[in-house]
Amino acid sequence: MRTNLRFRPVAVIGAGMTPFRRRMLDTPQELAWEASRRALDEAGLELRDVDCVVIGSAPDAFDGVHMKGEYLAHGAGGVRKPVSRVYVGGATGVMTAISAWYHVASGLCQKVLAVAEEKMSPGRPHPQSVFRYIWDPITEKPLNPNLIWIFAMEMHRYMNVNRVSKEDIALVSVKNKRNAKKNQYSQLGGDITVDDVLKSEVLVWPVQLLDVSPVSDGAAAMVLVSGDIARRYTDTPIWVEGVGWTLDNTSWPGRELAYPRYLENAARMAYKMAGIERPQKEIDVVEPYDPFDYKELHHLEGLLLAKKGEAPTLMREGFFDVDGEIPSSPSGGLLGVGNPIAAAGLMKTISIYWQLKGTAGGMQVKKSVHTGVAQAWGDLMQASTVIVMRN
Amino acid sequence: MTVHPLKEEDLKRHPVVEDKPKARYSYTAGQALSVFLNGLKEGKILGRKCTKCGRIYVPPRMYCEDCFVPTSLWVEVKDEGVVMTAVASFISWTRERLDHPEIVGTIRLFPSTARDYVYPGLFHRICCSYEDVRNMTIFGKIVKARWKPREERTGSINDIECFEVV
Numbered sequence: 109m110r111t112n113l114r115f116r117p118v119a120v121i122g123a124g125m126t127p128f129r130r131r132m133l134d135t136p137q138e139l140a141w142e143a144s145r146r147a148l149d150e151a152g153l154e155l156r157d158v159d160c161v162v163i164g165s166a167p168d169a170f171d172g173v174h175m176k177g178e179y180l181a182h183g184a185g186g187v188r189k190p191v192s193r194v195y196v197g198g199a200t201g202v203m204t205a206i207s208a209w210y211h212v213a214s215g216l217c218q219k220v221l222a223v224a225e226e227k228m229s230p231g232r233p234h235p236q237s238v239f240r241y242i243w244d245p246i247t248e249k250p251l252n253p254n255l256i257w258i259f260a261m262e263m264h265r266y267m268n269v270n271r272v273s274k275e276d277i278a279l280v281s282v283k284n285k286r287n288a289k290k291n292q293y294s295q296l297g298g299d300i301t302v303d304d305v306l307k308s309e310v311l312v313w314p315v316q317l318l319d320v321s322p323v324s325d326g327a328a329a330m331v332l333v334s335g336d337i338a339r340r341y342t343d344t345p346i347w348v349e350g351v352g353w354t355l356d357n358t359s360w361p362g363r364e365l366a367y368p369r370y371l372e373n374a375a376r377m378a379y380k381m382a383g384i385e386r387p388q389k390e391i392d393v394v395e396p397y398d399p400f401d402y403k404e405l406h407h408l409e410g411l412l413l414a415k416k417g418e419a420p421t422l423m424r425e426g427f428f429d430v431d432g433e434i435p436s437s438p439s440g441g442l443l444g445v446g447n448p449i450a451a452a453g454l455m456k457t458i459s460i461y462w463q464l465k466g467t468a469g470g471m472q473v474k475k476s477v478h479t480g481v482a483q484a485w486g487d488l489m490q491a492s493t494v495i496v497m498r499n
Numbered sequence: 500m501t502v503h504p505l506k507e508e509d510l511k512r513h514p515v516v517e518d519k520p521k522a523r524y525s526y527t528a529g530q531a532l533s534v535f536l537n538g539l540k541e542g543k544i545l546g547r548k549c550t551k552c553g554r555i556y557v558p559p560r561m562y563c564e565d566c567f568v569p570t571s572l573w574v575e576v577k578d579e580g581v582v583m584t585a586v587a588s589f590i591s592w593t594r595e596r597l598d599h600p601e602i603v604g605t606i607r608l609f610p611s612t613a614r615d616y617v618y619p620g621l622f623h624r625i626c627c628s629y630e631d632v633r634n635m636t637i638f639g640k641i642v643k644a645r646w647k648p649r650e651e652r653t654g655s656i657n658d659i660e661c662f663e664v665v
Contacts (some may be wrong), residue, residue, distance in 0.1 A: 126502045127502060127504065129502075129504035129505070130504070130505070130507070131504065131505040131507055131510060132502055132503060132504055132505065132508065133503040133504070134502050134503055138502070139502060142501075142502050202636070231637050232515060233593055233594070234593060234594040236592070236593060236594040237593050237594075238593065240592055244558075245524070245526040246526060246528050246529075246536070246558075246656070247532065247558045247621075247656050248622055248656075250655055250656050250657050250658070251603065251622065251623065251624065251656065252591070252592050253592065253603070253622075254588070254590060254591065254592040254593075254594065256588070256590065257586060260586035261584045261585075261586050261603075261604060261605060262590070264584050264585065264586055264632075264635075264638075265583060265584035268584070268635055268638045310589050311588075311589060311590050312586050312587065312588040312589065312590065313586055313587040313588075313589070313600070313629070313632060313633060314586070331562070339573070357564055359516075359556075359558075359617070359620070360605075360622075361605040361606075361621055361622035362556075362557065362605075362607075362617055362618055362619060362620030363616065363617050363618075363620070364583075364615075364616045364617075365584060365605075369616065390533075397615060428569075431601075441640055483615040
């Protein structure tokens with residue numbers, strides 16, 4: 109059953125991104141410009157055609173510049189235009205596309221440029237320290253937490269409740285880095301084995317070095333237009349058919365971490381809008397957010413593409429491989445391509461767009477695809493954003 | 500039209516502009532957490548109960564996020580609970596290597612049941628061995644707060660040294 113929402117159809121007609129690397133010698137604005145220019149070129153538009161700009165960027169503290177939305181504006185084509193910046197932690201990337209969607213769906217703008225940028229390399233001694241300020245200052249910060257702790261806690265809880273082994277989780281890292289070899293933008297594509305993951309440095313048990321996505325710089329951009337005019341620019345517009353996003357509370361110590369209920373809520377919202385009743389049967393390709401390898405399994409379950417605790421088994425059986433039933437992270441994901449936070453989420457959306465358009469090149473999955481889903485996740489185990497697209 | 504990645508070997512050689520902003524914060528503990536912190540000084544873990552839905556908030560909150568009405572009752576929960584998850588950290592918050600792992604986790608405090616999705620819970624250190632974490636035997640164990648001696652308590656979350664198996 110479709111919802112009875114009244115909104116204008118919205119299509120994606122172009123996208124572009126920079127390669128993701130450990131450190132770029134370009135400023136955040138230069139990166140944003142590069143991605144924006146590529147997206148406009150693919151769409152066949154000039155900046156004067158664009159009505160509104162949406163910028164997505166995660167904490168200002170990474171780039172080391174406050175007001176990052178305003179700071180990025182000229183590189184993102186936002187000068188003398190209505191510009192808004194969205195930010196929901198790691199979920200920002202997909203939220204940037206969702207926000208661009210409602211700019212168009214509402215009828216406010218006809219053509220929107222969505223730009224996401226992140227430069228994680230400037231922070232010293234390590235971007236890790238920036239995360240100190242996401243914790244509750246009274247009840248959590250005095251314990252000197254670092255970000256990997258919270259992921260490790262969630263991962264260990266997930267492993268304990270669902271009886272998942274480290275080997276099964278490592279398979280995600282192996283798959284994504286292998287997929288990333290085909291991606292010209294990727295930072296860490298390559299052939300690794302489960303053994304390599306299990307022998308890598310233990311950061312916070314059960315998290316080891318190769319369980320984690322790298323620190324990266326990069327930008328990504330996308331052009332979304334009203335359905336009425338999409339075919340002026342392309343014969344193959346890709347339609348945004350469902351969006352969903354929800355936030356849970358910050359009280360992660362008082363909440364079951366083995367299953368992301370906030371993601372299920374976001375997914376159900378998006379699926380309802382897109383008329384998807386049986387996700388596992390109707391979705392052809394998926395890009396779940398994978399800053400850590402177990403996160404992809406966790407999110408596949410939250411996206412209702414696997415039953416609770418079943419994702420590791422399906423992963424082992426090749427269900428989510430690039431030639432499997434539902435290819436998952438065909439781009440290589442954050443583990444393989446890199447993790448410039450906001451840009452990584454938009455990269456996932458772009459990957460689905462290219463898959464549906466059939467222009468993903470070496471990354472193109474074997475099966476024919478009609479419906480794709482991209483998802484991002486963020487904050488203190490609490491935010492999720494989901495977008496459904498069709499060709 | 501292209502971007503310019505820095506070569507891997509040059510990563511540590513570029514000039515760095517050092518700047519330490521004197522950004523220091525005096526956070527407010529707020530209405531609920533102030534009482535909670537004073538409770539810790541007394542060796543009590545205090546929570547707030549929503550009388551409409553019965554949910555107990557630890558750390559306490561003055562309003563119920565579900566019912567969106569004031570929580571109207573102070574309740575003392577036990578300083579005992581179940582280990583929900585535990586991890587062993589070999590890195591500090593600045594990502595420097597630690598020789599001895601620091602063990603932390605979350606504790607579901609009583610009263611609560613295993614079926615609860617939300618429960619009174621704390622994030623804290625757990626006094627156990629790395630082996631207990633590694634083979635998951637610490638999961639589901641009942642633990643109790645090890646308090647600092649009364650005269651050393653300052654009204655901070657660190658008034659609890661850690662949670663240890665009873």
